[in-house]
Amino acid sequence: MSNIALIIAGGVGSRMGYEIPKQFIKVYDKPVLLYTLENFQKHEMVDSIVCVCVEGWEEELKRYADFYGITKLRQLVSGGRTGQESIRNGVFAIKEFANADDIVIIHDGIRPMVDSHVLTDVLNVCKEKGNAVTSLPYNEQIFLVDQDNPSTTTSYIPRETLRRVSTPQAYKLDKLVWAYTKAFEEEIGIYGSSYTNTMMVELGERLHFAAGSDKNIKLTTQDDLELFKGYLNSK
Numbered sequence: 001m002s003n004i005a006l007i008i009a010g011g012v013g014s015r016m017g018y019e020i021p022k023q024f025i026k027v028y029d030k031p032v033l034l035y036t037l038e039n040f041q042k043h044e045m046v047d048s049i050v051c052v053c054v055e056g057w058e059e060e061l062k063r064y065a066d067f068y069g070i071t072k073l074r075q076l077v078s079g080g081r082t083g084q085e086s087i088r089n090g091v092f093a094i095k096e097f098a099n100a101d102d103i104v105i106i107h108d109g110i111r112p113m114v115d116s117h118v119l120t121d122v123l124n125v126c127k128e129k130g131n132a133v134t135s136l137p138y139n140e141q142i143f144l145v146d147q148d149n150p151s152t153t154t155s156y157i158p159r160e161t162l163r164r165v166s167t168p169q170a171y172k173l174d175k176l177v178w179a180y181t182k183a184f185e186e187e188i189g190i191y192g193s194s195y196t197n198t199m200m201v202e203l204g205e206r207l208h209f210a211a212g213s214d215k216n217i218k219l220t221t222q223d224d225l226e227l228f229k230g231y232l233n234s235k
Contacts, residue, residue: 002047002102003123004094004173005040005072009033009061009109010052010079010086021054022219023109027229030068032219033061035112037070043119046105048074052090055079084190084199088180091173100174103127106196107168110219113231114168121211126170129208133169133197136212138162163209166216169197179203 009023018025023033033051040046049072053061058076065073077093079086087106094104103126107114118134125132142162143153171179179200183190189199197207215231217224 001127002098003045003105004074004098004102005046005049005105005107006087006090006094007033007036007040007049007051007107007109008083008086008090008167009036010054010089011083021057023054024057024060025219025225027225028232031064032112032228033109034064034068034070036107036109036114037065037073038068039112039114039116039119040105040107041070041072043116045120045123046072048072050075050077050090050094051109052077052079052086082190084183084194084196087196088184091176091180094173095177098173100172100177102173103170104173104176105168105170108166108218111167111216112219112228113213113215113217115213115215118211118213118216119168122168122170125208125210126172130175131169131171131200131205131207132210133165133207134167134212134216135163135165135209136214138164164212165197165207165209166212166218167195170210171196171200175205179205 024031040049053076055078075093077090080089122132122134138159141159142157144155146152146154183199189202200207217227219225219228
């Protein structure tokens, strides 16, 4: 059984305000995406890496991977029109060389602070349960807007019943192939902000929680970049 990282870096990130895709923005002279790839390169349980890359940046990524010693990078895959298409493209590319019971760890290329212990737990839970999604408790109070008077509320959701879920998340390859085939054929869980985890739930699958980390931030805005720099400086 192999553990294959599928890094999703197929978007352009217009909200960041740069002229280049945000995964290639340099922080201390290193592209954000390379920080992400290095975490998987260093992890002893990760056997290989497949990266979904935004069109036109493939050669640039190859040069960066060579320079930073990302020797586990096995294949680059073209991104799709949506996030779900990009993940599907990566899953189907992995299907061509991997075994059905191999584990695929899906991770956003713009989450460069994934901890080693988080990756380890996600892989261990997936190996035991068949899938795993990194998660954290929700620490704020959630109130429901009153539909008749939207500026008020009379009810809330107990935060003990909520979990924040992001990437990395891991699944057996055969389950991913089944899910993405069915989802695109029947148009289930593939639009808007849908991701693999939400799609799986819409397809009737039960997901299993694994460890998470507050440092595992997604770089979406300039403020996120500054927070990332702060984490790097605190090491």
